[in-house]
Amino acid sequence: MKKIILMLFVTAIGVLSCSEDKEDDSNFDSNSLIGVWTFSNIDADGATGNIKLSNDILTVLVNGGCDILTYDFKADQTVNVSFRDFTETGNSVNSSGTGLLIECPINVRNSTSVWELEGNQLSFINGNGAIETITINIDGDTLTVPGEVINEDNLAGTKAIFVRE
Template sequence: MKRYLFLCAIAAFMVFSCSTDKEDEAISEDSIVGTWKFQELNIDNADSPDEIRLANDVIEVLVASGCEILVFDFKSDNTVTASAKDFTETGRDINAEGTGLLIECPSDVETSSSVWELDGDQLTFVDENGLEETITIKLDGDTLTIPAEIVDEDNLDGAEAIFIRE
């Protein structure tokens, strides 16, 4: 009987000591290196769905026309360059046919650089003034999902911005 209990204890120990390897699930810094272009919004959990739907409609037209609203270029030396166009500056006028809004790709590009660090799913940006901003990301192959407030903090609260790696 003692031998049976001993074998059961060993078996239980083996079962409970085995675990999944969390490192396999962690996002490595190398996996985010590359150029990421903003593609779409996920507005399912957005705080103000009506306002965000309008912004999403404008974004869909711009992206479909080839407009690069926001591009992140993550380098292996932990620097990142962001090139952004203010999509809120378009869609304010009626098109020539009078059938809808005039939505044109903004021509002004704002470029900024910072340093980045990735710890698990926490991506931290540090700007030239030393200010830090940390966001939670999801990375699935060549698809990066981040809070959409990064794209436009005033209009996209609660939505997710989806980027595709070039």
């Protein structure tokens, strides 16, 4: 189980390193993105297996107050990314026999990038110094990005949901 969590978040250091270039008629003003966005859940629409298990674990952690991943988009077109380092996660068997006890990681990592929003296309400089573009959706205080942004290998086809603080 720790390996699944590790796989989900080991790519978080390059959290903005995937690209998805679907065109859409959505048009968002850059001001609609400014603010602090906190990871809420994965929308996996009927997913099973590892994606469902991973989402269940993330849900427990988020509901317990663990800020797994946060984006702070600023008006000067910089973004600060803060994420938990799951390589140092402790886990053990719950003594009451209800399963594994997964703890919120103590270590937090931070990175900074620049961004630009044109319509629903969010472009940024990834951890490798390359320009990446993804399709996003903003609905009030809910931001949806491709799950691949969090983990390209394990969350393909899902959507990561963030809420504005």
